[in-house]
Amino acid sequence: MKTPMIVAVVFLAAAAVAAASVATAAEAPAAVAPVASPNVFESPTPPAPANQIDRIVFAKLSSLKIQPVLCSDAVFVRRIYLDVIGTLPTAKEAGDFIQDPNTAGKRQALIDRLLERDEFVDYWAMKWGDVLRIKAEFPVNLWPNAAQAYHHWVRESIAANKPYDQFVREMLTSSGSNFRVPPVNFYRAIQNRTPEGIAAAVALTFMGSRVDSWPKDRPQGLAAFFSQIGYKPTREWKEEHVFWDPLHSSATPAADGAKAAPPPPPASAAKPATPPPAAGGAKTAPPTPAAGGAKTTPPPPVAGGAKTTPPPPAAGGAKAAPPTPAAAEPVAAPPPVATGPVPAIFPDGKKILLLPNRDPREVFADWLITPKNPWFARSAVNRVWWWLLGRGIIHEPDDIRDDNPPSNPELLAYLEKEFVAGGYDLKKLYRLILNSNTYQLSSMPHSTVPQAEAQFASYPLRRLDAEVLIDAVNKITGTSDLYTSPIPEPFTYLPRDLPAIAIADGSITSPFLALFGRSARATGLENERENKPIPSQWLYMLNSSTIQIKLEQGPRLKPIFESKRKPAEIVEELYLTILSRYPTPEEVKNAEDYSTVAAPSGAGKAAKAPIMKRREDWIDITWSLINSIEFLYRH
Amino acid sequence: MSQNHTPDNGTRITRREAMRRGLCGAAGLMLAERLGSHALAAAEPAKAPAKTKAKSVIQIFLWGGMSHNDTWDPKPDSGRDYMGEFMQVIPTNVPGIQLGALFPELAKQADKYSLIRSMTHRNNGHETAAYLMQTGHAPGERLAYPSIGAVFALFKSPGYKGMIPPYVVLTRAQGRFSEEGFLGPKFKPFATGSDPNAPRFEVEGVIARSISDDRQKARRELLGKMNTMGNEMEANPQVAAAENAKKQAYELILGAGRDIFDLSKEKPELRDRYGRHTFGQDCLAARRMVETGVPYVVINYPGGWDTHSNHFTTMRRQCPQLDQGLAMLLQDLQDHRLLESTLVWCCGEFGRGPKVDYQPPWNGGRNHYGNVFSVLVAGGGFKGGHVVGSSDAKAEEVKERPVYPVDLLGSIYQLAGIDSSARLPHPMGFEAHVLPAASEGAKSAGILTEIM
Structure with missing residues (x-):
């Protein structure tokens, strides 16, 4: 059944080339082209x-x-x-x-x-995770629970195919706990949590635009919409409420240094479990933050510190403190309390006075999320086009x-x-x-x-993303990688069978992912993902012990290598597994001819073409396929 | 002071420019892929950097933090509560300089190095202190700065022609606070993996245990044939870039590059003198690398110095190896006429509590201590035989001449011809410089002119 199929594919394709160049449907040549052709x-x-x-x-x-x-x-x-x-x-x-x-x-x-498919949800949550900077640690500092909750929410939104306008509105206008109302983490996953920094992140994420290319008054005018966001810690470790705070009640200088003595919970609610009313009906079913993230549940701050008890608390804690405007940005003194209308400018230049009776984030969302807005739908479709077509x-x-x-x-x-x-x-x-x-x-x-x-x-042509590449290698070989987050303690380990595309948190990583340019999730820029080839990546793919062990011991490959089938059938199985296609006759022959025994110092042509192949030969053939451009690149 | 730049010193680069250079440009910095020198022209301020004395740097990092009063700043008069089991001190070949008794070999080399006994940053967290010591920037700022090794990779790559990456760590990376920061993954250290003290130093990706040279060559030829699409599309720029990078990798796998890691090319007696332990052979491997011009090599000490408990036993085990390897490294660098051009510095992220903690559960341990500790510097323009600064009678505080991280790093940068005020390319175009300016609140008492 299969062999005729191969011929048919090759023949038809050959005909296509002929048709393209000569514009006539050529008769099938009896002999297949000697070199595998495009x-x-x-x-x-x-x-x-x-x-x-x-x-x-x-x-x-x-x-x-x-x-x-x-x-x-x-x-x-x-x-x-x-x-x-x-x-x-x-x-x-x-x-x-x-x-x-x-x-x-x-x-x-x-x-x-x-x-x-489920993987569709994982994969697109990964893409959005880059844009939304879902990362527990340095430099955005969401912290593990919030990173898990945020990712969970993005994942659920994708699974439900939540309309994009609603998805964005929830991020822009929600209020509440970072654990219980996950979209508020949008405002936390920003390195520079000043109104200006938030405005830049909003423009980049939802308008596909970089504020430094804007007329001078615009970034400042946009920042006004985000000048009344409050962040308030609760008694729960690393829980934080994000809310509309026109009176800047949370902007005390102690806000950051409060680790030692957390300020009292919001006056209105003795229990932090009750978040302030979510704006704009954006209240989502609060996912249990620990869902799937039980491993990352942070302990009380002292628990992991048993062995490091001696240092004074200030030192150990300083590293971890998410920079709050008050602490990390001394320049950005708390803006004046909004007692009256505050002037703001929309990115299109339209001026507006923000009245004290409405959350300015909603005013901005109303302006952004309309069919007439020149950025909103445009940046979304353009981003999707780029994701699918590479440009x-x-x-x-x-x-x-x-x-x-x-x-x-x-x-x-x-x-x-x-x-x-x-x-x-x-x-x-x-x-x-x-x-x-x-x-x-x-x-x-x-x-x-x-x-x-x-x-x-x-x-x-585009190189496979780091996560996709290692998942592909692992799928072919039946092996897995270990993904961990060394900081903050306790160390985070993920189940062995979790694919890399399903990792929620950018802090959870592996040497492979780092080497192959996974996004650092620090800025939200698309080009933070680095897919340009560098020699040390080749060292890894061509010659590392990690890859060699996967090839030698991978439980998916072993039965293929050890099966008693004809070499041509094994080659076909390898091609379908690794390159998702049937081999050409030329490729089958190349594989059949390969022998580690009969190839002394580069004289590749095996004089005797041994029929019996050794396991090493199959390992090398597999190795060559995973190091081919066809495997490594989307095409 | 070297950090007297203004935020805008006429060398501003635009965000796009910075991004092109830093992340998406032809700035492949691993292995021999190098920045064009033009790409850096704008990143460096107009003023000419000082003459370059240090062509290479070997940094020996004592992760965990090594006790200072047990080692290079002994205080025998402070009594047993402070000195614990190491009451004895020994003289060195420089009159007036004494060391703890665990360092007899270094005592014979004191003319080759200087000791800073007043290093201080007052930070007692491992990661934060390590970040401070390797970037000079305060932890917790909004930017994650690159470590000094990554900065060397950025600035030194244009003139570096070797096959080995410009920033190498023996053998395992130290963790994110010693890495590339916002410069991006190309500036990560190349971690060798394996063990140079093993029969064969199997540098990860360069030397594969089970694969003979013949098989390597046969594989490469096979790949050439099986790479159907790559062959069909060889004119495609993506394919060409990949093939070019692959060629460079093969220069290490099958070319001359791997010989640098082949320690069996050294005389067995020399290897013995370095010490047949991982750290000793790390030092030898580092010398072989700087011999070929690798700009920055880190030896991440194999084993930790975080001796909260079991302190004295650990010190008795580790110090002799540190003593042997480091002393031999200095001697061997001099024998190869490399000491003048190779800067060596050695310290942890902090020292350890000068007063022994006899309370349970420590039962005779020492805890983190960043108020004052010691650093050894040698070569590359640093004078030997001097002591910089001092600690007080019990080694608890700086007594004279504090040395802050920016002072130490600023001195190293200056000796290497890197301007500490140069702007670094940030992907978002943020204002970021090699070292923080005084105006940013970084404490400084000036670079180490007394030993430069």
Whole structure:
């Protein structure tokens, strides 16, 4: 069953190339091309517009005389798994999809299935975690319980496909405990918790814009909306209430030094368990903060300190203190108490007086979250486009400003309109983009026109994100990594089988994740994630004991290596497992020919081509596949 | 004072510029991938840095905090409550300088190093004190500053041509407060892993235990064939960048780079003199690295100095190894004519309580102590045979000439030709400098001109 399939794929793809160059459907050559050609990666069917996205993009490409080429089913199945659920397909999933004869509908059906998978929620919570800076420790200092609660809330929001406008409004306007009303952590996950710092974070996160590119008065004008946020500790360790505080009741200089003697709980509520009324109906079902995070429940401050008791409390505590405006920003003296109207300026330049009877955060949210706002929907669709297609229509995706125009304004306007009309439904947006042939183009560049990249003429190559890469390696080998957070005590350890994409807290990490450029979650900038290759990453992949042990001892690989099947069948299994496709005959031959015994000092061609392969040979073949560009890069 | 910069000294770089340089630019700083010198031109203030005396630095970090009065600042007159089991002191080859009796080898080398006996920051938390000692910045500020090693990697890479990364730690990284801070992952130290005292120093990623050279070569050839997509798309910039980085990695795996880690190339007698223990061989490996020009090597002391309890036993075990390895390192650097150009500094994040804690559960331990402690500095422009500052009669407070972290780090930067007031590239464009200015409230009593 399988062998004819391989030939068919190769043949069809070969035909596609011929068609593209000669414009005639060539007859199948009896012999397969000697070198594996790009055609395993491309589809013979010339792409017709599948939806309005394609009509807009293809018109542009046509004007540049670029003929786009669709990716093959094998490329598609890998791409869609990695992009939608951050997880490799299994050999069976890949094989079944490639062989599914329903060529007309199978891509769409797969997209629908993947959008309902659990990993979809994990993966997109990870993406949002970067943007929202979900990290217990330095430098944003959410602390473990709050980081878990915040991530849990983001995850639940994604699982419920919460409309994006509501998702944002909850973050902007909620009040209450950082453990019990998780979206308030938006205002805590900011390094510089001054009104100016908060304004910059709001602009970056929800407007995709950097305030330092704004006219001079605007950042200050925006800061006024966030000048009445209070932070107040409770008697619970590291619990903090975030609330509208027009009288600056919480802005005492002691607020930070209060670790030794916490100030009394809010006068209105003796029990901190009762948060102040959540604004704007944003009250969410409070998740138990410890859900899934039991391990990270912080002990009372002294518990872990048994062995470090002697130092005076001031020293041990200083490191941990989340910088509060009062302590860390001596410049930002508490603004004057708002007894009367406070002047503020919207980012579009419109001036307003903030009246003392309404939380200014709500005033801002009302301005931001409307179909007419020029930033809100735009930055969201642009960010999603960047996530899926590797390049923003406005690029970089979080640098929206007048002098950084979209490469295709019509496309951006169309996506905005659809997103708003669809009720800010993110899944609908993903579906729209993923089903376009623009998304499904080949990653082989077919044009040297300089604008090709910015006009989305092909799907760009991108190295797998650190988390996705290590999950893929672990899935292939059946191994796992250990993720821990060394600080603060107690050390946090996660269950061994948790994939890296599901880690809630940016402080919980591993040497691999750090080396491969996982986001530091310090700024919320998209480019905090660093996927550029550096030599020490290659040292790790090519030659580290960690990878070697995974290959030698991985319980998923062992049965494949030790099976008594023909070498060609083992090669096929490895290809489906690692590269999510069938090997070409040339590749099968390369693998069959490889032998560690018969290859003295680089004379690669095995003279005798031994039939019996040693385990080391299979390890090396597997090693070569996980070190191939095709494995390491989204394509 | 070197930290007299103004916030805007005509070298302001824009946020975008800083970001390009710091995070997304061609600033690959691991291994031989180097910043173009032009990329740094704007990060350095216009004023020319002082002449570079220290080409390389070896930092021996005594994590946990080593007692000062048991070692390099003994106070025999302070009595048993303070000196505990180590009442004895020994003279050195420099008249007037005495050491604790556990350091006979260093006593013979006192002309090569100076001792700072008035180091102070008054911080008693491990992480915060370690951060202070390696960045000079107050912990708890909104920015996470890079450690001195990462700063060296940033500034020294343009002129460095070696194959080994510019910032190396033997053998395990010390933790986040000694790392890259906001400079990003490229400035992380390269941690060698393994043990240089093992029969073969299997530097992680460079030397693989079970893989022969023939197999390495066969694998590389196989990868060349199996890399179907990479071969098809070799003109793609992403692929080209990956292949280029891979080539550099192979210079270490199969090229000359790995020989630097091959300690068997040294005479067995020399290895014996360093001491056949991990720390001794760490020192030898460090010498081999600075010989090839690696700008910054950290030896993260194998074993801790956090001796709250079991203090005297631990000291009896560890000090002789520290003594042997460090003394031999100084001698060997001099024998190789490297001491003038190699700065060595050795200390923990703080000292330990000068008064022994005999209460349970410590039963004769010493606790964290940042009020005053000692640092050993040598080479790279530091004079030997001197003592800087002093502590009081019981080694509890600074008596003369306090030395603050910015003073020590500022001196090292100056000897290495790095301007302490230079601006660092921050991804958000925040104002950030190598060391804090006096106006930022950092305590300073001036750099160590008396021994420079």
